[in-house]
Amino acid sequence: MEPPMTCQFCNPLADEIVAKYVLWYARRNRYLFSKGHLLVIPFRHTPDFFSMTVEENQAVPAVVEK
Numbered sequence: 001m002e003p004p005m006t007c008q009f010c011n012p013l014a015d016e017i018v019a020k021y022v023l024w025y026a027r028r029n030r031y032l033f034s035k036g037h038l039l040v041i042p043f044r045h046t047p048d049f050f051s052m053t054v055e056e057n058q059a060v061p062a063v064v065e066k
Helices: 054-065
Strands: 017-020 024-028 038-042
Touching: 024 054, 038 054
Parallel strands: none
Antiparallel strands: 017 024, 024 038
């Protein structure tokens, strides 16, 4: 799936990235809901959580543990 040019998650600014893993990255939310809140986002554009690959889903804990 080709990412839309306006997708705010596909091209994060370097200073927004808190942690990186092979398939995922974590970043601060621009609109903080609670202290310490982070977004964990795949590098590959997907329409939703359920369309991700098995490898992408299995890699989530590695990012969360960082």
